[in-house]
Amino acid sequence: MSTERIKFYQTGTFTAGNRLLDEATRTVQSRVDRTNSLNSGHRACQGCGEALGARYALDAAMRASRNQLIAVNATGCLEVFSSPYPESSWQIPWMHSLFGNAPAVASGVAAALRAKGRDEVTVIAQGGDGATVDIGFGCLSGMFERNDDVLYFCYDNEAYMNTGIQRSGSTPPFARTNTTQAVADHPGNPVGTGKNVPRIAMAHGIPYVATASVADLHDLERKVTTAIGVQGARYLHIHVPCPLGWGSDPAHTMKVARLAVESGLFPLFEAECGTVVRSTPIRRKVPVERYLELQTRFKHLLGPPQDTNAIAAIQAIADANIVTYGLWG
């Protein structure tokens, strides 16, 4: 019998469906023995990218660490929707202290484990973009420069969503938030502001920095597994759409995340000791409008009349990423 080899993109989707893979290369999430680190029953919104990212990241981390994992959580959506007393969705040892100190608390956990000779236990810290790039940034930088044995996950949904959609240092240009409103002549978040924390993490010379997206969960799991195998400070910046804050359809979370990657706005790469060593190529480049038009936070740019200058500026950012990270061919 003749067989025809079908590639993923020929199935009409860019997701690497588990059914098309041999068992060994399927996701951790698709395995019967997954740990459900963040268990069902929590209170995240429909279509929450952060809940999805955290579930994949933590289960992959659990598998890679042979279930020897301690997680520290910053204040934020993930902490709130997973923990209201007396319920907890956490099946792993989990601690929440404050908004701005998760990296330091994790450093403390790592120090205690070292003092007790428990080298087999992996410490992860996690928080949203507000906790990571803004209020916890001092502690994050301190954890990096000491090269503490902590893996940090930043779930980036590009604003303070827990407090009701306010601008963070990770909010993209022109995005509308409740503190960067598109009123009068203001086009939302000012252009030329914000910070690129993966690059800043790289500048600390730490052994491993990577970006990932819920658009590519295989890639996310692989990067988590790689990171667990590395000693020292590691940083994984995960792009997680927020339907509530972005004004996108909860059913479109994966689509929106994928368009961020495919447009070049959110480049996927890995860096070792300050140098980019790998990037994930874009398979079909899409204009940024396809990404913007699914989100009401950019509605004021799309018109009518369309703000062609703003859209061109966003396209320029995507194009620059494609060149910088070699995403196209």
Added chain:
Amino acid sequence: MNVQMEGSQAVAEILACCRPEVIAAYPISPQTHIVERLSAKVARGEIGRCQFVNVESEFAALSVLIGASASGARTYTATSSQGLLFMAEAVYNAAGLGLPIVMTIANRAVGAPINIWNDHSDSMALRDAGWIQLFAEHNQEAIDLHIQAFRLAEALSCPVMVCMDGYVLTHASEPVDLPDAAHVDAYLPPYQPVQLLDPNDPVSIGAMVGPDAFAEVKYLAHHQHLRALDLIPELTQAFEQHFHRQSGGLCSPYRMEGADIAVIAMGSVIGTIKDVVDELRRASIPVGCIKIGCYRPFPMLQLRGLLEGVSRVIVVEKDLAVGVGGIVSADVQRTLSGRQIPVHTVIAGLGGRSISTSSLKQMILEARAERLTEPYFLDLNKTVIEQELARRRDIRRAGPVAEHILRTMNVMGTKVS
């Protein structure tokens, strides 16, 4: 072992005997000598596998200990002044989570104006954060309180601050009796946590708690403090049996037999007050002194007992509740509710100003003669105050107050303008 040693160095020596497993430190005067010496001891491997983490802020220092303590490690840090305020959010958090962290406060004024010298403003700012606060009179007591603090903290799963006056004690070289590690071991058992981050027995720590249970969690913290009021006398008694000296305790009287006036204070100023009491007693003035050794929880019952028969109370405190007056005196007044005796508030030693025996003696005599203003500011330079008030009445853009006062008093070498 009897040695002549700087207070900070002695605290570091005794800390090593207490076998901490994680120390996090950020430099701030006047506590730095403690952690400097500890870093060397850790580096030499003198404290087992203890980890010394050089952090980027006091907020991080306490946060590191929060993580380490929840992971079952005995933890320690030291700070002062702005440092304590910078870590304030974590100070509340550590207590709310019930983590038995021990922290030395080398007491120092809080700016502005920036001032590195001793008063109690820093500890006072965090007095309601849920930490037990012990105050040392001298360096021997500071050492002994650290040993007791770990045992107390771990027995109650509640954090403890050991407060010692910055410079006055931290930088003073005094003879002290330093117990050895084996002796400390016999008094201080290994830390057995009540909650633990353990992959083999997962728990969630630090969950969000709503109106349905928040008050109960807070009440239980209060309950632990009330237990401390029973436990501290037991621990000090056990300490005395083991180390053959009295140290610590809730509050200690000095020459209170037949005393008509009681002077209440905390920390190193007690030594000066005792001298004044001796002098006044020689002049047949019935004065006594009470040292508050444990400020949080506040030992109301014990203090009330010691104040039986006293007809006048003077609280000498190194802090100021701006717009109110005294802080400690408010607690003393509450202690004496129902008893119609005067409680004078004396604000003294702010920003390191010396508290002299002559000023104290004069103040006590004035109080006795009902001539003390309330609150009374010991040795306040009223001429400067009046000049400055007049100047600010006349000139709208009067400029920064501190710099102008320094210029008026001619204590600055150069003119700042």
